[in-house]
Amino acid sequence: MISVVILGAGNVATHLFKAFNKAGNVVVKQWYNRSLKPIVTYKNEVEVIDDLSTLKNADVYIIAVSDDAIAELSEQLPFENKLVVHTSGGVGVYDIDKKLKRGVFYPLQTFSKDAEMDFKNVPICIETIDKKDYHILKALAISIGSPTKKVNSDQRSVLHLAAVFVNNFTNQLYRIGHEITESEGAEFDLLKPLIFETAKKAQYISPYMAQTGPAKRNDKKTIKKHLKILKNEQHKAIYKLLTKSIQFTHGTFKGQ
Amino acid sequence: MISVVILGAGNVATHLFKAFNKAGNVVVKQWYNRSLKPIVTYKNEVEVIDDLSTLKNADVYIIAVSDDAIAELSEQLPFENKLVVHTSGGVGVYDIDKKLKRGVFYPLQTFSKDAEMDFKNVPICIETIDKKDYHILKALAISIGSPTKKVNSDQRSVLHLAAVFVNNFTNQLYRIGHEITESEGAEFDLLKPLIFETAKKAQYISPYMAQTGPAKRNDKKTIKKHLKILKNEQHKAIYKLLTKSIQFTHGTFKGQ
Secondary structure, rough: EEEEEEEEOOHHHHHHHHHHHHHEEEEEEEEEEOOOOOHHHOOOOOOOOOHHHHHHHHHHHHHOOOHHHHHHHHHOOOOOOOEEEEOOOOOOOHHHHOEEEEEEEOOOOOOOOOOOOOOOOOOOOEEEEOOHHHHHHHHHHHHHHOOEEOOHHHHHOOOOOOOHHHHHHHHHHHHHHHHHHHHOOOOHHHHHHHHHHHHHOOOOOOHHHHHHOOOOOOHHHHHHHHHHHHHHHHHHHHHHHHHHHHHHHHHOOOOO | EEEEEOOOHHHHHHHHHHHHHHOOOEEEEEEEOOOOOOOHHHHOOEEEOOOOOHHHOOOOOEOOHHHHHHHHHHHHHHOOOEEEOOOOOOOHHOOOOOOOOOEEEEOOOOOOOOOOHHHHHEEEEEEOOOOOHHHHHHHHHOOOOOOOEOOHHHHHHHHHHHHHHHHHHHHHHHHHOOOOHHHOOOHHHOOOHHHHHHHHOOOOOHHHHOOOOOOOOOOOOHHHHHHHOOOOOHHHHHHHHHHHHHHHHHOOOOOO
């Protein structure tokens, strides 16, 4: 049995709590947040606290708060030499106070407030300073069904950066698709199956092999037509830049 | 029973043939291609031809060839006043020779050569010059299980353009994610569940509501860190431009 304490009340904290709470070999001893309000609804399932001095002994303390708050919260912990991990892709493992045994337990996924998340679809990237701490974190990830991967800080940074491209930036392309279609009274809904299929394809074909379209085949006529339709200068700039990027990747770029 | 003839041998033609061939109330009378080679393997299921003068009578002729070849092929058809549609998002309905009854049967989806496609996930955008021709095209789409939508030329152009954003450009973001991760020996595979979840989210939450990340919250520290990691100037430019685009959308842009 692995005992954990969760610190924080955001999406990651909440999804982790639910997953650990269901897992057979994990016990969530306490759930801390500086305000009880967002976690008090769980008080029948776990001891909820807002006072760090009441923290109990546990195998792993999981800090799932905003990036900027991690260092300070770790400093405030009223103990030393216990295993404390954060869940951030973008924060160094050394940001955790050095009085502690330090690690990272980074779930590489986007969490929604309301939607359930099956942790078999949440790879956990694990980093520890002391090798000995790795195995308990791996066991913890496995207990909720997650695939795990040992990554170093550089790899984690790069995964976090790549996640911005495939999640935030991709989502912004969906948004632009939404704006463009609605501006002509066409329905964004018609694009949803295509959005889904594009992501599905990426599961088994490399993005290089999957590429199609006017940019890849340097279809100047269509590209020109598209740029003429686009009214928003920023959308035009994005169209041009990503077209160029595709053409660089596929060796079809012929200059401006 | 609706009789159709398919002209062309690419992905769209092949997927349409398979779908029609399975449908109860559609008969594919002939499959034409200027070379028999790519379609000859289907000769036990359908009459394959490479000579336009042998075309038989059918309710709908579906031209599924490359954009540039549509006009010419329609001119060469040895009949008049029959319903001929193309399947392109980017070509006008008037590109079909005016001796014919003209329409568009545009499947808004990305087709792979090998993967099966369930046409319930393929919205068919229908356009006809003569209103009377609309219903048979709608019936044809319904017979293969597709949702249908009547669109005019402007709406179709804009859907095709939006498809470039959510399919080609999104796929290029996946590609960049691939390049970035592999350059540090991190695994692109770790991003696949995130790619899938991002697309899944777009099925039920608007991209506006779904957005998260450093750009949206104007987290300058993370943005700076990411730009430092990126070595490729084009990737840097894409990062900056899409970050700015997100910030414009969400009102968090504060100038360069």
